[in-house]
Structures are given as structure tokens and as C-alpha cells.
Amino acid sequence: MDWKKELFVNDEHYTYFDLSSIVNTYQKKIAEYPYSIRVLLESLARHQEITDLENLIAFDAKQPSGVVPFRPSRVVLQDFTGVPAVVDLAAMRDAVVNLGGDPRVINPEIPVTLVVDHSVQVDCAGTEESLAYNTEKEFERNHERYQFLKWAQQAFDNFEVVPPETGIIHQVNLEYLSDVILKNDDNLLFPDSLEGTDSHTTMINGLGVLGWGVGGIEAEAAILGEASYFPTPEVIGVELTGTLSLGATATDLALYLTELLRNEKVVGKFVEYFGAGYKSLSLSDRATIANMAPEYGATCGFCPIDEETLSYLRLTGRSEKQVKLVEVYAKQNNLFYDGSETPAYTRVIKLDLSTVHSSVAGPKRPQDRILLADVSENFQTSLTNPSGPKGFGLSADEIDRIETISGTDNSIETGDLALAAITSCTNTSNPSVMVAAGLLAKKAVNLGLKVPSTIKTSLAPGSKIVTQYLEKGNLLEPLAALGFDIVGYGCTTCIGNSGPLAAEIETTLKESELVVSAVLSGNRNFEGRIHPLIKANYLASPPLVIAYALAGSIKKDLTKEALATIDGKEIYLQDLWPSQEEVNAYINDFLNPEDFREAYSNVYQSNERWNKIETSEGDCYDWDDASTYIANPPFFKDLGKTANDSNGLTNLQVLAKFGDSVTTDHISPAGNIGLQSPAGKYLKDHGLTYKDFNSFGSRRGNHEVMMRGTFGNIRIQNQLTPEITGGYTKLSTTGEELPIYDAAMYYQKEQIGTVILAGKDYGMGSSRDWAAKGTNLLGVKAVLAESYERIHRSNLVMMGVIPFEYLPGETAQSLGLTGKESYSFDFPAEPSINQIIDVTAIGEDELHFKVKLRFDSEADIAYWKNQGILPLVINKKMQKEQA
Incomplete structure (x- = not known):
């Protein structure tokens, strides 16, 4: 089969795998396939995976079947998830040495880039010294981690680190x-594709690049040459028509789509955008909606290559030679979208962009969109709604509560803002909303408006490009005048690195448990994520973040009420909101390709503080047993012993029973480490004071800390302990209530296996591998849920934890399961894909029911047989070396 064709571009000769020729061989037409599926077809042909290719060529949009192996062209890591991934690679080298092998068999087989962006915290805000102070604290806190990454940079081939700032x-x-x-090297052309250890890797879909977030475990497998297997996806076409109305931003569109697509149940599916409205969106707007794919539950939010893609490549300083290569190849190989034909989609969802209006999302989930005019009323309703995703379960008089701020004569009310942050990848990459925020700030300052001193304000640009164009247009100064000084370059408030509030505010909130609010331009607002003391958190566009900061309260209706009164004159939001013409003119004047070329001209060596870090050298890492940041994990201690025992799923006790929408924020340790928590006690026992605890994210390279924080979120609700909010459970043997970590250690000591019971969308949220790693280390053998988020289900399997799913129409409630039973799964020695399994639950009565085994591919079964994917990789490498 001669599928290779020749192409001449820029006076150079190239070859490529021609998609038309490939599908024509099987009497198919390439125009029938969604663009995202075309990328997968090319990859299968290039890697000569013919059986899988033939299966995908038979793609039935209405009823996809089979599995697809995905071999990304590269992997991107951020430091929170990247450090533990690299720790595992280092530990795998040790394991190979212990088995008598060459440590260098564990080495990236495709390019890997780690970007250090998650470690900066907002310790200092609201002053011009904020950036310098926070940067100094970042390097001081994370010295051990950064030393480790510098070692990895010299130890591994194909591995680059983009330094902090x-x-x-x-x-x-x-x-x-x-x-x-x-x-x-042979001038063979192919589409870029990737996996990233951050769920918002989907942002790259805006550029026409197929990629998505995976857990660090899955990324490690890809790095070491393993394919990632997933069920052939349904592809949902989203047809965009019309144009955005006056005042509507890309953030508003992203929130609309998040609500719409979450309601349309696109979890685990591919989403692909098209239509006349799609052509009207800037690439930054496309990237904004692609970024939110995890929030609407899709694997990706794919935006095919078109003229706007080429324009963006030019704007961001890519060479004209590269732009020409992208254009000619994409057009020649049927990857260029011109709107003339619509592929066969599983189904099509339509959205008229003109119906999008100013909105926010909250108070606890990104899919809970609220029109700007309804925010005040919605907040008041949420106070008395039952405790859950949309409610706080409080009495009606809570709305009028006023507390005196500790040690002062000032007061703070229910709904007052305690934090306002322009942050996150979602919006700080988009010039239209960042410029709008700057212009709104400028008008506010000119009119004499100020932000209340009780609100912590911060600006964390997504890159130095943002600083350049804001500075050139004289917008940094008014932003700083309102307290939005630059605090760092990285993922700050959105990941929980918001830092402390003023001491008197924190004391007041701890003592009163007042429901105050935060408004941020992020993509996540799950419980306990933004700040442990702020219960109501709202996602909004950058200009709305500033508007709410000026208003001071989420109870204020910004569409009707004045933000402030200056010299007797009431100032309204419409007085400050910039026109689209103003925003566009600013972007045209102050954003150009030279800015990007300058910012990225020496990106890997640009940080002198990073360059000065000294580290060890050699193929194997010199572990420091005293380190509380980096530790050799125990995942390979049983390497070479018998495979998993199917009899280990009998008489399991329930470690925890959860309801719907338990996120990886609830499961995986993140944010602050509580002084009295199991992790806090561990650090205190190792001689650390509270001020040196740092965050869970920064300590992901130490399994002892992380396993103690698993299921330890202060907002998680275990139904076994309904009277306690937080990471507690009740022992089945004694009835004692204690932290989940302590209970897990008790069960392990008594050699009792455990199971987790859960509701819908278990594990939704960020691609946190520690949600699965921690579950494994706590001794959990299985999880039984109504449904799973794609990444977390995959990660559980890869860590040797077996995911089961209730049959359609059945739940713990319908079956009468309380969590007080012991569970036995009739698990076969040779399981099959999606096998139906018999379960016996013994409590006051003996219950029998069936569940589905969520092994979704043969690869899942292979992982289970090898005790997980990482031991599987080591076994394969050793067999190859010994052959």
C-alpha cells in the first residue's frame, strides 16, 4: 500500500502519509471523517498499526466501536504533576539497576518539555514588590524540587525544562x-499531537493540535514509548453561528459552552467546532473554549486548522517558512477547514454566538453558569439551598450577617469579596479580555474609584507577553493602582496558590465561618480549591473580576446598581466597560510578532536564578532520605513477584462513601497543608514549622506527605460520617471516627482490603495522578461508582485499582447500600473488557447485584496483570534488554 506522497514546500522535499489515499484503499472518503479523527488516522498509518487503522477507518459516527491507540508526538509537563512523574522515572531507573539492567533504558523516547509554572504562591499582593517577593519565596521553598529537575535535565535525553517566571x-x-x-529527521511531515499532565492541555486544540490531559502515570508511559488506549470516541460537532454580541467576551462564551455541553453529556467524547461562527472567532477565543474541555467533560475541544491558525502563527513570531509549511501540508492532506463540507458527526449541537451574554459561574462548579443580572439573587438562594454543589444549607437570616473584623472597627458581610484575582491559563492568554480589564481599570482610576482594602487582589499573567503589551499601552499602572499588581508568572489562585488573606480577615472567617466570596478569571472553583476560608467562588472574565472588586460584594447587581459613588455621582459598570473597537485598536497598536520573538528568544536559559542552582550528576538520582519534598516511591517494591491475585477482592470494607461530583480536588491533596492534618503532623514530626509546610502541590514528589493528604479535602463529605465535613471516616470494626488516612493504615495493619463507593462523575476535574496514586497507597483495592471522569478511571487502572460501575439505573441508594457492608467481587482470573461481575454485600442483610468492570481495553487488563503500567513498562524494557 503506497500511502506516502511527496510534497515540495519552501524549496524543500518532504514526504507525508496521504489521508485520501489511506481511506480510498478501503472505499471511504476522507470528507466523511471529523478532523480530529483524521489526525488519529494519520498517526496509525505512520506507526504502521494496520489492524487499529482498519478499525478506525470503519468509524461509524453514530455508533463508534473498538479502541484506539494514541502515540503522541510529544509530552508536556507542569511541575506539580511533572515532578512526581520524573520521580517515578528516577525510581524506575533504580528498579532496573536492582534487576541487573542498564538504567538508561528508562529514557524519554519522544520530546518532553516541563514548564515550571505551578509553584509560585501569592504571599505578597497589592504592591510593586509583589513579584520580586513571591519569586524569592518560590525559589526558597522549592530549592530541593528545582535541584531534582536540574538533575533530570542533565540525566535524561529529550527532556527540557522551561524555568520559573x-x-x-x-x-x-x-x-x-x-x-x-x-x-x-527524514523530512517526513506529520501533525503535532501531545499528552500533557494537566487537564487543560486541551487549550492547544485551539491551534488545531490534537492533545489532552492525562495523569502523570499515563504520561510516563507515553514518554517511554507506550501507546495510550481509549475507546473509539463519539465526535460531537458544535456548530457555531452568528457573532458575539456587544459586551460578551470569550470567557462568557466558554462558560456558556461549559454549561451547554455538560448538560449535553459529552463526558469522554471528542468535541469539534465548526460553522460560520467558528470562522469569526479569534484563535485566542478558540483557545479559551478549548481550554475548558475538562469542565464540560470532553476529551478534547478540537478547532481545525484554518486561515486564523496561520494568522496566529504569524502574530506569535513563528517563521514564515513554518507558516507556509503548515498551510501547504494541511491543505494538501485534508486537515485544513474551509467550511465547504461538514464531516459525519455523532450528533451536532448548535449555538448562536449572539445569544451569549455576560455571565459568571459558581459558587462551587464551573458548569453552573449564572447571567450577570441574576448573580446577586442566585447567591442569596444558594445560601439556603441544601448543602451541595449549589447550596450551603444555611438559614435565611445568613444573608444579613455582619461580622466585626478581628482587632479592628471595620466589618465584613456575607457575600463580601475577600479575593479578586486575574489568573489562569484560560483567560490570561487572551489579549481581548486582558486588554478589556486594563481599559476598565484605567477608566475606573480616572474616575477616582478604589478597591476596598479588605479584598486581596492579584494579577498573574500567563506569559511575559501580557506584561509587554499592557506596559506598552500604559495599562499596568491603572491595574496596579487598583491593587492588581503583577504577583508572578504562573498558575496561582486557580490552582489554590492564592496565599494567605490578611491575618485579621483569616481570624474573623475562621471564628465566624461567614460565607464570603472570591471572583477569579480561572477555570476551576471547586470547593476548598481557591482558598480554604472562602466558600463562594465565582469564575468571571478579567474585566468582571475588576468590576466585582470595585463593587466589593457578590450581592451587588452589577447590571443595575452603581459600583461606587464619587463626589455624589453614581458610577455604573456601563460607564467603565470598554467598547470592542477600543479593545481591537489597542491590540493592533501594541501587540506584534517581535514581542513574542523577544520573549522566547532564550527561553530555557533566561532565568539566572534557575541557572545558578547546583545539582548532582549521573544516571541515577542520589536520594536524600531526609528530604520532605523528593522521596523514592514504593511503587516497585513488589516488582518481579506474582501478578495481581483476583481473590483479593473479598470482604472489602468501605473506606469512604461519596455522593455525586467528587472531584480530584476532593481526592488528591492540593493547596494548604493543615497544621493538625495527618500530613501536617508528619511534617511537624520531621522538624518543620507551619510557615515551611509549603503546599501539597509542591510536595507531590514525596509519597509520605501525599498519601496522608489523600481524601483529606476540608470540604469532602463522606456519607459514613455525615455529621463531619472533611476527610474523616468511621471504622467498620469499632465505629471509631478518625481521619481517612489513619483508618486506611488501620485496615492495612489488620490486612483488610478496602473499597470506595461513589456516585456520578467520580474523579471529575484536573488530571491529578495522585488521586490514583494516593488511593493505591491507602490500600484501596477497588472503586464502585455510577460513572467516572475519563482520566481518573484510566489512572486508577494504571495504578492497579479496579474501577467498577453500577449497571444503568442502579445506584447505591436504589440497591439499599449504606457503606456499612463488606463487599466481595466475584472477580475472574482472566477478566475481559467491560465484563459483568457479581457482587455480594453483607450487612444487616445479604445483597446480591451485578456491576460492570471498567476495564475498557486489552491494555487495561495487561496493566492489572502487571500490578500497574509502570511495572509493565519495566518488565518490557528488561525483556527487550535481555533478548
């Missing part, structure tokens, strides 16, 4: 790392 991984990926179309 550069920008957020997804923006760096969009602006610099991706070439869209790649070539190998």
Missing part, C-alpha cells in the same frame, strides 16, 4: 512550543 504551561505551549506540523 516564564508563563503558564498552556500559554507557552500555544505561543512557542507547538509547530502545528512537525517533521522528523
